[in-house]
Structures are given as C-alpha cells and as structure tokens.
Amino acid sequence: MTEQFEDFFHKAISQALNWKEGQPPSAIYEALALVCVSEALAKLSEVRKADRDALARLGRRALLQAGGRTDEEAEALALVLPLARRGLAFLAGTAPANGRDGAAIYLTHPGPSELVAxxxxxxxxxxxxxxxxxxxxxxxCAADLSLLERVREPAGISLRAAAADLSPMLSPTEGHSVGTCEALSAEAVLFDGGVLAVYANEPLAVRLVVEGGTTDDMRPGYWSGRVPQDTATLDATLYVGDKTTTWKIRLH
Ligand SMILES: [Zn+2]
Incomplete structure (x- = not known):
C-alpha cells in the first residue's frame, strides 16, 4: 500500500515543483495535503530533503498569496488552505497542536475502505x-491501518495470506455467538480470553471499533480483536465495506 502511495506522492511533489508563476497553485496545495498522508504513513522522511525543502519554500509562498476572488473560490479555499498549511507545518517540523489551525480533521473513526482510500x-x-x-x-486507527494491507485486494488475499506468516482465522464453532448485526449481515463470536471475532457474509473489509479494544486481525469478511471484559454490553461501531452502523453486543 505504501509503495503505491510513494509513487503518486512523488508525482504530486514533482508536479508542484514544476509550478510556474501565473499558474493556479492547486498542485502545490495538493502536494502539501498529501504531506499529511505521508506523515500518517510515517513516510515523509523518505522524501529527499532537497525536495521537501523546495516544496516548503514554494508552499510558503503560495499560501501567502492565497485568496479567492469570488465567494465560491473563497469557500473552497477555506477547506483546502488549513490542510495545506498543516502539510507545510509537517515539512517544517512545526505541526501545531491539533485543532488550532482550523484543519478539517475527520471526526469519526474512518471505516476500513476510507483508511485504504x-x-x-x-x-x-x-x-x-x-x-x-x-x-x-x-x-x-493507526494500529488498524497497519493491518489493512491484507484486506486491500480481496482477490489477492489468498496468495498474500499463504505467503505471509499469519495466525489462523478463529473458527466460529470454537467460540459462542454473542449477536448478529442484521443491517450489515455480520455475526459476533466470543472466545476465551476476551477475544471477539466478527464474521460478515460478504468478503469485504470488516472493522469493529470499541472503546478500549484492539485489533488482532483483519481479512475480507473477518475481523478479530480484544475487547474489554468488564462490561456486559459493548458499544461498538461496525464497518463492512463502505457501510457502517452502531452495534450493541451483549457479552454476558
Ligand atoms: Zn480513529
């Protein structure tokens, strides 16, 4: 997944660095926004320092001159500029405290498809x-992102899974069912030791987010992880493919 990212990130950077006076600065803003993604993937240090410095210089200049001529342009820029500024801050190693710069941070946990996207x-x-x-x-989300490479291409999974040293999928018959989610056609099965697995009917990316829980494994149609045991009912958010729903799971 990161290899692909590097490819188009480098392309975005060279497009930005080829910017000529008089052209719209959108390529510069885009490259700066992708710096945020690069930071989240811990890939920013892999970009040549000369390119990072050149993009920072160019970005600083573009952001100083930023301003929309029409209301519509100004509105679009209100979303774009804080994200570009945050990218510039990452380049300069001076990222501000979250929320101080008006950058539109995704507020809910993104689903697996959104993380891969x-x-x-x-x-x-x-x-x-x-x-x-x-x-x-x-x-x-950071932890789950690192597990998601496996569910990226459902068709390629069997090869990947065969090649990688993965622990086997838990068999639902070895645990006991603690509920089904009709809306997204999934079943939750509890195993010894506070391990929960979710099986979906479709071979789509599955993710369950629970306060205090962690993910062990994610595969098409399957998620497993550890959930808190001191509560009778889990307030979970379930993602299957592009769909999401809240799900109360009764453990005891
Ligand atoms: Zn999150």
Whole structure:
C-alpha cells in the first residue's frame, strides 16, 4: 500500500515543483495535503530533503498569496488552505497542536475502505489529508491501518495470506455467538480470553471499533480483536465495506 502511495506522492511533489508563476497553485496545495498522508504513513522522511525543502519554500509562498476572488473560490479555499498549511507545518517540523489551525480533521473513526482510500490519496488529496489527521491522533486507527494491507485486494488475499506468516482465522464453532448485526449481515463470536471475532457474509473489509479494544486481525469478511471484559454490553461501531452502523453486543 505504501509503495503505491510513494509513487503518486512523488508525482504530486514533482508536479508542484514544476509550478510556474501565473499558474493556479492547486498542485502545490495538493502536494502539501498529501504531506499529511505521508506523515500518517510515517513516510515523509523518505522524501529527499532537497525536495521537501523546495516544496516548503514554494508552499510558503503560495499560501501567502492565497485568496479567492469570488465567494465560491473563497469557500473552497477555506477547506483546502488549513490542510495545506498543516502539510507545510509537517515539512517544517512545526505541526501545531491539533485543532488550532482550523484543519478539517475527520471526526469519526474512518471505516476500513476510507483508511485504504487515504493511502491512495482518495477521494482527493484533501479528503485523504483529513483522514490522515485523524489517524495521527487516534492510536486505534493507526494500529488498524497497519493491518489493512491484507484486506486491500480481496482477490489477492489468498496468495498474500499463504505467503505471509499469519495466525489462523478463529473458527466460529470454537467460540459462542454473542449477536448478529442484521443491517450489515455480520455475526459476533466470543472466545476465551476476551477475544471477539466478527464474521460478515460478504468478503469485504470488516472493522469493529470499541472503546478500549484492539485489533488482532483483519481479512475480507473477518475481523478479530480484544475487547474489554468488564462490561456486559459493548458499544461498538461496525464497518463492512463502505457501510457502517452502531452495534450493541451483549457479552454476558
Ligand atoms: Zn480513529
């Protein structure tokens, strides 16, 4: 996943560095927004220092001159500029405290598809930057992001899984069912030691987010992790593919 990101991040940087006076600065803003994604993937230090410095210089200049001529332009820039500024701050090693600069941070935990989309700079550089800023301040999303490579390409999973040294999927017959989510066609199964697994009917990316929980494994149609045991009911958020829902799971 990161290899792909590096490819288009480098392309975005060279497009920005080829910017000529008089051209719209959108390529510069986009490259700066992708710096946020690069930071979330811990890949920023892999960019040549000369390129980082050149982009920072160019970015500083573009941001100083930023301003929309029409209300519509100004409105679009209000979203774009704080994200570009945050990217510039990462380049300069002076990222401000979260929330102080008006950057639109993704407020909920992004679903697995959104996390993977972020690593591809989608839906666009700024949407990806917004998710990246969430990941940078959310340990649970950061941890899950590193596990997501396996569910990226469902068709390629069997090869990947065979090649990688993965612990086997938990068999639902070895635990006991603690609930089904009708809306997203998934079942939760509890195992000894506070391990919970979620099985979906479709081979889509599955993610369960629970306060105080951690993810062990994610595969198409499957998620497993550890959940707090001191509570009778878990307030979970379930993601299956592009869909999401809240889910109360009764453990005891
Ligand atoms: Zn999160």
């Amino acid at each position: 972020m690593t591809r700079g989608k839906p666009d550089a700024f949407g990806a930057a917004s998710v990246a800023l969430h990941v940078l301040q959310c340990a649970s």
